[in-house]
Amino acid sequence: VETAVDRSCRGCRDEFRVTEERIRHLLSAPMFAPGSGHCVPDDVYEARLRQCEACPKLLGGHTCSLCGCIVPVAAKLKAKSCPLPGGAGWQRYDGE
């Protein structure tokens, strides 16, 4: 009798789980709270994420292979910008 074996990679699964937890944990920090003054408006955040999702430099759906940033976290911050050469990606946000 063949027993059911979970053939998925434990390391990858755990890494994914930890990363999702890590993203949630990082985004719960005070600097990401509404009114902190550090975050871009939601529409800018969504536009940044869409650019990353379409970018070949995005690894695993969340990490930028150029700068190592976790994009769901970095894209929240006004002061961050995409590291693509020539300003090809999303830019620093200087609005309110």
Ligand code: SF4
């Ligand atoms: S930050 Fe820029 S280079 Fe990195 S994944 Fe997003 S769009 Fe691509």
